[in-house]
Amino acid sequence: MTVERPGLPFFVYGTLRPGQVNHDRFLRGRTESEVPARMRGAVLYEGPGYPYAVADPGGEIRGELVTPAAAHYEALLAALDELEDYAQGDPANLYERVAREVLPGGGRAVRAWVYLAAEPVARRLRATGTLVPDGDWAPW
Structure with missing residues (x-):
């Protein structure tokens, strides 16, 4: 029997x-797989205890490609949208959830949801933010 996936996997970078605070809170026990991956076309900026990914054609960030278990997909999507203060079409969003190509280690490119800084936040970060130079955010 083939299990249909209800939607795209997620690319997480913060x-x-x-090992990070929100992994256990939101993802532990709710995923099919979590594999190292990278995403081209974005850079990371430091935030207040978490990073922001900002679109940048020359950049690349590292993270994990997370495939939620089908039984948890809808609840997890809603929980992550809430965590990221994302509501479709809301001009006050800090992040926008967008589909992008992600490169899992040793695999072919796949489409995944990723939360990128909303454009007003991205403009501020480009002007005055602190870039994460290697595209790999780790607060330790």
Whole structure:
């Protein structure tokens, strides 16, 4: 029997990564797989205890490609949208959830949801933010 996936996997690059505070809170026990991956076309900026990914054609960030278990997909999508203060079409969003190509280690490119800084936040970060130079955010 084939299990249909209800939606795209997620690319996580900050507090949702394994070992980080929100991984256990939101993802532990709710995923099919979590594999190292990278995403081209974005850079990371430091935030207040978490990073922001900002679109940048020359950049690349590292994180994990997370495939939620089908039984948890809808609840997890809603919980992550809430965590990231994302509501579709809301001009006050700090992040926008967008589909991007992600490169899992040793695999072919796949489409995944990723939370990128909303454009007003991205403009501020480009002007005055602190860039994470290697595209790999780790608060330790």
